[in-house]
Amino acid sequence: DTAVSQTPKYLVTQMGNDKSIKCEQNLGHDTMYWYKQDSKKFLKIMFSYNNKELIINETVPNRFSPKSPDKAHLNLHINSLELGDSAVYFCASSPRTGAYGYTFGSGTRLTVV
Amino acid sequence: QKEVEQNSGPLSVPEGAIASLNCTYSDRGSQSFFWYRQYSGKSPELIMFIYSNGDKEDGRFTAQLNKASQYVSLLIRDSQPSDSATYLCAPYTNDYKLSFGAGTTVTVRA
Numbered sequence: 001d002t003a004v005s006q007t008p009k010y011l012v013t014q015m016g017n018d019k020s021i022k023c024e025q026n027l028g029h030d031t032m033y034w035y036k037q038d039s040k041k042f043l044k045i046m047f048s049y050n051n052k053e054l055i056i057n058e059t060v061p062n063r064f065s066p067k068s069p070d071k072a073h074l075n076l077h078i079n080s081l082e083l084g085d086s087a088v089y090f091c092a093s094s095p096r097t098g099a100y101g102y103t104f105g106s107g108t109r110l111t112v113v
Numbered sequence: 114q115k116e117v118e119q120n121s122g123p124l125s126v127p128e129g130a131i132a133s134l135n136c137t138y139s140d141r142g143s144q145s146f147f148w149y150r151q152y153s154g155k156s157p158e159l160i161m162f163i164y165s166n167g168d169k170e171d172g173r174f175t176a177q178l179n180k181a182s183q184y185v186s187l188l189i190r191d192s193q194p195s196d197s198a199t200y201l202c203a204p205y206t207n208d209y210k211l212s213f214g215a216g217t218t219v220t221v222r223a
Contacts, residue, residue: 043213099205101147104156
């Protein structure tokens with residue numbers, strides 16, 4: 001059973017479109033995260049939810065909107081996609097606030113053309 | 114100043130040698146430190162964590178932590194071709210998140 005699963009794995013879309021990425025974890029963790037990994041492989045946090053409450057909201061364009069319907073799910077919606085949004089987006093989860101390390105999903109490779 | 118800095122690499126070592134990876138961090142309040150391994154095209158996977166000053170060994174991996182110097186390292190002994198990957202240092206910072214370094218790419222030559 002996959003611990004942290006993301007869909008879709010690949011996403012190719014045109015500039016200006018709106019798209020969503022979904023994440024689900026079956027580990028019973030309380031906290032979930034979205035990270036962006038750019039072409040230089042640098043992993044940067046975007047958002048974090050603890051038990052459905054937004055606790056980390058880094059400086060991210062407001063075209064990006066996370067949503068956590070319950071503590072096992074965290075989705076990321078992106079409006080008006082731009083070329084610079086092309087990256088790999090990783091979902092992760094942790095037991096509490098991350099002091100015990102994260103478990104990452106397999107990633108979603110987003111390509112905006 | 115970057116929050117987390119790692120030796121830039123790439124680091125090439127012969128099979129059986131020791132690979133030494135270094136990481137410095139800026140947040141003095143960081144209490145726990147994680148090393149992740151990321152194979153090309155894959156997600157990061159946790160390989161080691163350390164909370165206390167000193168050394169921690171797990172199989173062929175040894176993590177070393179010096180909080181006074183804000184320095185953490187990872188040694189890979191008896192390096193194998195399967196160790197070829199990017200290694201990410203990640204302190205857990207006071208603002209409740211893992212901050213990742215840019216990673217050091219290791220290539221083990223057979």
